[in-house]
Amino acid sequence: MNSNWRERYRVRIGFIFAVLFIWRAQPRILxxxxxxxxxGFLGILLRQWSAGCLKKMDELATTGPYAIVRNPLxxxxxxxxxxxxxxxxxxxxxxxxxxxxxxxxxxxxxxxLVDSIxxxxxxxxxxxxxxxxxxxxxxxxxxxxxxFPKTLHFRDFKFETFHLDQWKKNKEYGSLIGYFFLCLLxxxxxxxxx
Numbered sequence: 001m002n003s004n005w006r007e008r009y010r011v012r013i014g015f016i017f018a019v020l021f022i023w024r025a026q027p028r029i030l031x032x033x034x035x036x037x038x039x040g041f042l043g044i045l046l047r048q049w050s051a052g053c054l055k056k057m058d059e060l061a062t063t064g065p066y067a068i069v070r071n072p073l074x075x076x077x078x079x080x081x082x083x084x085x086x087x088x089x090x091x092x093x094x095x096x097x098x099x100x101x102x103x104x105x106x107x108x109x110x111x112x113l114v115d116s117i118x119x120x121x122x123x124x125x126x127x128x129x130x131x132x133x134x135x136x137x138x139x140x141x142x143x144x145x146x147x148f149p150k151t152l153h154f155r156d157f158k159f160e161t162f163h164l165d166q167w168k169k170n171k172e173y174g175s176l177i178g179y180f181f182l183c184l185l186x187x188x189x190x191x192x193x194x
Contacts, residue, residue, distance in 0.1 A: 010117045010118075010121065013113070013117065014113060014117075017109045017113065020109070021084070021085075021088075021106060021109075022182070022185060024102055024105075025084075025088040025102070025106075025185075025186060025189060026088060026090070026102065026189055026193060027087055027088045027090075027186050027187075027189055027190040027193070028088075028090040028190075028193065029089075029090065029091070030190065032086065032087065032089055032090075033087045033088075033186065033187070033190050034087075035086065035087070036083045036084060036085070036086035036087025036088070036089070037083060037084075037087050037183050037186070037187075038083070039079060039082065039083030039086060040079065040080045040081075040082070040083025040084045040086075040087065040179065040183075041080075041083070041179070041183075042079060042083070043075075043076045043077065043078065043079025043080030043081070043082070043083055044076065044080045044175060044176055044179045045076075046065060046072055046073075046075060046076035046079060047072075047073055047076035047077060047080065047172060047175050047176075048076075048162075048167065048172055048175075048176060049064060049065050049072070049159065049161075049162050050064070050065045050066070050072040050073045050076060050172075051073065051166070051167050051170040051172030052064075052161075052162035052163050052164065052166050052167035052170075052172075053065065053066060053161045053162060053163070053166065054066075054073070054166065054170060055166065056170070060129065060133045060136055060137060060140060062140055062144070063158065063161045064158055064159070064161030064162065065161075066144070067144065067158070068144070068149050068152065069144060069145055069146065069147055069148065069149055070126070070140070070141065070144050070145070070146050070147075071122055071125075071146055071147050074118055074121075074122060074147065075147050075148070077118075077175075078110075078114060078118075078147075080175075080179060081110055081113075082110065084179075084182055084186070085103065085106040085107055085110060087186055088102070088103060088106065088186065089103040090102070090103055122146065122147075126141070126146075
């Protein structure tokens, strides 16, 4: 099987992990649940902002969240996933109810997704951008970090770069709906926990 399997199956693999998460997630501690959902919400907001600024392969996106990091969509996904996993993290060491084991399993799954699927995907996308935009992309890559900002100031958040029509065109509303569905599920799991 060639290396394109990652790109072809990344959504399906992510879906499998999401089903496992939905099936076994059990939030136990309200402050951790609330904090995790808040962190995840920031990630989803970053994805929405990014999608409203991105004209895929038509022009090099360098404004808005793309002035902070080159891959804000992936950073948003990672933050949202990390927030959801944190929301279900338990500090219980009980062997009869191994909630801590579940949490460690989810963190391990996230690491596998990032390391084996998303980092190679980022490298491939950046190679394509370098091929299309050449020196402009190289200058941008020298100036802006890939995933994590070097520094962050309030003045960096230029939300006027968001365009609703572009957001609709990029169909990012699916991640927003999915995130709220998972939030409701986790809240219900917390309220009706065993």
